[in-house]
Amino acid sequence: MTEMENFNYSVAIIDDERESLYTYSLILKQSGINDVVLIEDPRELPVVLKERSFSILLLDLSMPHISGFELLKYLSLEYPEIPVIILTAIKDIETAVECIKIGASDYLVKPVEKNKLISSIKKALEMNRLKEEILGLKHRLIEDKLEYEEAFSEIITVNQKMRGIFKYIEVISKTEQPVLITGETGTGKELVARAIHKISGRKGEFVAVNVAGLDDTMFSDTLFGHRKGAFTGAISNREGMISRARGGTLFLDEIGDLSEASQLKLLRVIQERVYYPLGSDIAKSTDARIIVATNQDIHDMVNKGAFRKDLFYRLKAHHVHLPPLRERKDDIPVLLDHFIEESAKELGKKPPKYPEELIILLTNYSFPGNIRELKMIVYDAVARCKSSILSLEVFKEMIDISNSIDKELKNEIVKFYIQMRFPDKLPTLKEMEELLINEALRRAKGNQGIAASMLGITRQALNKRLNKLHKK
Ligand SMILES: Nc1ncnc2c1ncn2[C@@H]1O[C@H](COP(=O)(O)OP(=O)(O)OP(=O)(O)O)[C@@H](O)[C@H]1O
Known part of the structure; x- marks a missing residue:
């Protein structure tokens, strides 16, 4: 794939050869990047940068007045946030290593073909996004304050781990990347998806779709809509949910239930931002932010081959895991x-x-x-x-x-028995009973009714046992 997924990037090409400037600006424009500034005299770059910024710079090395090498050093000091790709005729490993050491994102030797240039730009932008995210996270973790407290008003919590998750959500909400939310049923995954949508500032709707139990045709029809005549009963064109989520967020719940064919369609939506309504071979594009959720162990599903690995890795660009209430x-x-x-x-x-x-x-x-x-x-x-x-x-x-006592707890109890080392002389049943009753009473803060429930006996039975123990 050689097209850029987001067309809002701006690029400056700094090269003293006019032909080179035109060749590479044409490649960028063909790939959907229209904001391209051509700089023939390297001395102009610092002046231009005072006026405006760029998503990325493409820099030649051999130029009159200031070499690309000098400019690269200047940029890494003054504008470390802008990624720089070296685009040069110099095919020399030592120079390349030196440039990367100073801070260049990549070193490409001319002539550079379209695919290579675009994938290098994408990689540099992705690295930059990650760097910014890490910086944002560091910043948020140092401060205890949330910037968008209001967006979380429906999620009631005083738990520190949850506050940490909110901070992470604030950092990732503004990006275009998909978000994977995992956690047991009823932990608040949909509430979190809504908070992400609020913080993202997206003007479009938040559209929630539960994909559990949908076969591939139903999935495509619900999400992508259909053309008239696509199947018996399709009497008119119908837009799908993805169209309703234009400029907004599409939240897909129970993603672990998706069929293999639907997984592939979702992957295409995420990677190429295109989809096909049922009965149509004309691709439609979408700018909806995708958030998915599951209460299944999706990592385990990937290992067992039940969920596509490539889709999983795309989805977990941002991963929020909600802890269970216990x-x-x-x-x-x-x-x-x-x-x-x-x-x-x-x-x-x-x-x-x-x-x-x-x-x-x-x-x-x-x-x-x-x-x-x-x-x-x-x-x-x-x-x-x-x-x-x-x-x-x-x-x-x-x-x-x-x-x-659910499965997880049962496993814990089994683990406890395995780890428990009895002394050579075994305690008597009575001694064990006393220990267990004392522990239950301690946990129940002395409430006999609750302690009895924990031990799986009635309050009267506990009382009897306590009386016996006290009589001893
Ligand atoms: N922290 C919270 N504060 C207040 N209400 C909450 C909180 N977490 C969840 N809820 C409420 O619990 C219910 C379940 O929440 P939600 O639907 O977001 O869970 P979920 O993880 O998406 O569940 P499922 O996996 O079953 O779809 C909702 O009524 C929601 O309002």
């Missing part, structure tokens, strides 16, 4: 308050209070459905609440702690 338990109290407030408002009730033990109960639950599950439980409890205080029992009914 790894950010400090968010439980604020989320609880938020959902109580929100649900009471919706139901036209005064927000009920809750017993202190509720936090202990919730923090000891693994929340396989994450924040969505917490939200549903709280909404249900508020709806069923008949007094001014939420009932702990209602929550206990919905959360069966002993049954909530």
